[in-house]
Amino acid sequence: MEPDTHAKVHIVRRFEPLAVLAVASEAFPVIKTGGLADVIGSLPKALLSQGVGARTLVPAYPAVLANCPNREIVGQMSVLGEEVTLWAGHCNELELLLADCPALFDRLGGPYLDDRGRNFIDNWRRFALLSATAARVAAEGVDGWRPDVVHLHDWQAGLTAAYMRAAGIDIPIVLTIHNLAFQGQFPASIFPALGLPDHFFHMNALEYYGDISFLKAGIRMSDAVTTVSPTYAREILTEEQGMGMAGVLQSRRSVLSGIVNGIDEDIWNPLTDSHIAANYDLESLEARQANREAVERVYGLTPGDGAILSVISRLTWQKGIDLLAPVLPGIIDRGARLIVIGEGDPSIVYGLAEQTRKYSGRVVVHLGFSEESAHLLHAGSDIVIQPSRFEPCGLTQLYALRYGAIPIVARTGGLAETVIDANEAAITAGVATGFQFRPGSVEDLYNAIDRALTTFENARSWRRLQTQAMRTDFGWGRSAERYARLYRQLIRDHAGSMPGHA
Ligand code: ADP
Ligand code: GLC
Secondary structure, eight states: OHHHHHHHHHHHHHOOOEEEEEEOSOBTTTBOSSHHHHHHHHHHHHHHTTTEEEEEEEEOOHHHHHHOOSEEEEEEEEETTEEEEEEEEEETTEEEEEEEOHHHHOOSSOSSBOTTSOBOTTHHHHHHHHHHHHHHHHHHOBTTBOOSEEEEEHHHHHHHHHHHHHTTOOOOEEEEESOTTOOOEEOGGGHHHHTOOGGGSSTTTTEETTEEEHHHHHHHHSSEEEESOHHHHHHTTSTTTSTTOHHHHHHTGGGEEEOOOOOOTTTSOTTTOTTSSSOOOGGGGGGHHHHHHHHHHHHTOOOOSSOEEEEESOBSTTTTGGGSGGGHHHHHHTTOEEEEEEOBOHHHHHHHHHHHGGGTTTEEEEESOOHHHHHHHHHHOSEEEEOOSOOSSOSHHHHHHHTTOEEEEESSHHHHHHSOBOOHHHHHHTOOOBEEEOTTOHHHHHHHHHHHHHHHTSHHHHHHHHHHHHTSOOSSHHHHHHHHHHHHHHHHHHHHHSTTOO
16 A cells, blocks of 8 residues: 555665664563563564664573474574573564573573572573673574674673673673662672683673672673663662662763653553453543452452552562551541552561551452453552652553553652652643652652542542543653664764774
8 A cells, every 4th residue: 555655665764774682581471570571572562663673582481481482493502601592482573582591591480589589599690691692692693683783681681791892792782771779799709600801800890899790791881871761860870879880870971871661552551451351441431440340359359439549569678568558547547448469578578468457358468470460450440559769660650550540659760750740730731640759758658648539539630630641651652762763873883983984
């Protein structure tokens, strides 16, 4: 058809197609423990419309092999003394490369923890192997495919930059920090086993206070460093929020930027979502009621008209879960109900579960990780709370907005810039989408809950808030464009710095 042809010509003219090798420890839908997987699973689709074709290298954990049956062997190599089989797989529009090394990845448990919840003792070796394999793929390509840019995600991929530099592979490298709290820090005694040149044990490379940091290697040795929101990019340059890396990050300040995450609008779409009780959109918001009832049923809440509040989160200090217990009496007094679903730090989980016993039918803590439950809770809750102490971006609030569940968020990182507080000015301007409070403050959290519940009592105001929330732009569009622009800039800079180029 003619219009299509025009569109294609337009794309070809605007973009020189380019190939990206993404490297990460998880990718939805083949393996997920948190938001990293969602981003790794959805960004490549968005990059396609920017003329960027990505292939994503992840470890072939048993779950990955089971979830990606559509695959073939494309390589066999010896890496750090281990045999690695490289698979190419296709799954949900994702082009995957799987680093299959049974000695390191064929284990019970998750990507990082064993089946008893303890870190695998050789995580340094597991992710060094992922990184060294990535460097080999960057250098040699697979099946004639070669990347123009290598994009590393978090500490698990950080060492790729070191292996590429050591091998003199001249391809631009981007490192994205999804969470600075996880740095891949290990004792210096592992250094000889990494197979890197001695001079890399240096403060301008891997060395970190006498130890080794995989993330630092990525920060120091990549061409550009990004993080998942502009606010977090500023926060991590401060001593308070730099998690010991503020100085290192300041040394790369000129190449550090923040690009906010988007969401997969096909997977998180209340109109087509198959995990929820009733589909809806802005025009049929009344269908949310069937989802509220399903939530009441599934979680054993006392049925009622009071608001349903949810927390869908890792249950950790970062997420501010310990701030919830003190606000429970206030929530109950207002006739509202609360569901907390997640997994995490046993002391936090136990503390919260203890507190909730006395509120049977009003407060439910559900331990577990279930994709279906997360979808239903977004569709059937009135409010989703994210009391994070820090939050690089946060995806839960974006899903909540799209599903018309109003977010209450701590004013930090990506939460601060993706939710517009319903203060008087924002309400008057018709732009409010949720409620913000001061991070770490129980008093201010309660204040925000109180403001939200007061608004909830006024059906028209609530509807307006939901409408504005659901109209927010959550897509990858602008952010994918920024990544593509960054890749192209780096390629130009590299070409410029090579002999024989202007
Ligand atoms: P983080 O990656 O720091 O945990 P994000 O908000 O970026 O935080 O992403 C969390 C992701 O994990 C979201 O997709 C959310 O739906 C999901 N998630 C968190 N806890 C659970 C759970 N208990 N069950 C299902 N999904 C969960
Ligand atoms: C990390 C961060 C979270 C972010 C996610 C995806 O897990 O904690 O804020 O949304 O990565 O980038």
